[in-house]
Amino acid sequence: MEVIALVGPSGTGKSHRALLVAHNNQADAIIDDGLLIKNGKIIAGKSAKREQNKVLAVKRAIFVLPGHAEEVRKAIEETKPVRILILGTSENMASKIAKALKLPEVSRFVHIEDIATQSEMDKARFHRLREGKHIIPVPTIELKPHFSGYLVDPINSLLKKRREDGRRHLGEKSIVRPVFSYYGKLIIDDWAIKAIVRKLLVDGENVTKVADVRIEHVYKGDGEVGFESAGIVIGCDVVISYGKHIPTLVQKLQNQVRKDVEYMTGMVVKKVNITIKALFVQPKKF
DSSP states (O other), X not given: OEEEEEEOXXXXXXXXXXXXXXXXXXXXXXXXXXXXXXXXXXEEEOOGGGSSSHHHHHHHHTTOSTTHHHHHHHHHHHHOOSEEEEEESSHHXXXXXXXXXXXXXXXXXXXXXXXXXXHHHHHHHHHHHHHOXXXXXXXXXXXXXXXXXXXXXXXXXXXXXXXXXXXXXXXXXXXXXXXXXXXXXXXXXXXXXXXXXXXXXXXXXXXXXXXXXXXXXXXSSSOOTTSOEXXXXXXXXXXXXXXXXXHHHHHHHHHHHHHHHHHHHOOOEEEEEEEEEEEEOOOOOO
C-alpha cells in the first residue's frame, strides 16, 4: 500500500481538488477530515466538521479521539486500498495521520499551490470563512448519516439526472456547512417523510394496512425550536398478515425504513418504532 498526501492551508481548496488528485495518482481511497472515502462512498470514520468546536475538529481530523483511528484502521484492512491520498494542512499533519492509522510513511507530497492559482485559493478561502461552506469529495447522497441538517446542496443532487450507467461524473462533490458555522439548513416537510414511510411499508412484506405514521424531531440542546437537529424518530401503526415470525418481520421493516428514508432525505433516523395494531388472517378457501 502506498500513501501520498495533498497539503495546504485550511480553506484553500484541497477537498475540492481531492478527486482529481486521487484520479491522476491512481489513489482509490481518500482520508479527509476524519473520514475514509473509497470509490465515492464514506467507508468509515466521523467527520471533523460535525464537532462542536474547532479544538475537537482538529483532534478528530488527526485521529486522536478515542476509537476513531481503530475504526478507520479496521476498515482499511478490510477494503485493502492500493493507494491512499491523505489531505492535511501541512506535511507534518499528513505524516501524523499516516502514523495514527499505522500506514506506511507518505511517499510523496502534492502542495495545493502547485495545482491551484492564488485567485482560486482566495475564492475557496472566502467560501470557507465567510459562508461556512466545505467540500466533501463524495456525492451528497452518500453523506446522509454524517451531515444531516448541514447539507447545502442535497436537493440538486436528488434531482440531478444521472448518467445511463448510474454513476456520477468525476469531480462531482458535496458541500456541507460545518456545525460551528452559520450557513443555514435544509428543511423537509414532515408530510413528505410520512408519504415516503407509508409507501415503503405498503410495499413491504406482509403489511396490509398503515394506520398511522408519526414524525418526532430530536434536537441537540433542550429541544426548543432553533436548536440543531439531531435526527428524527419515526412511529408507525400497521396491520400485518398472519403467518410470519413477527419480531423478524418488524426488524426487517425497521431496517428498510431507516435505510431508505436516510437515503432519500439525507436525515438521520434515530429510531423506527413499529406498533402492530392487528393481525389479518386470510380466510380459508373450501
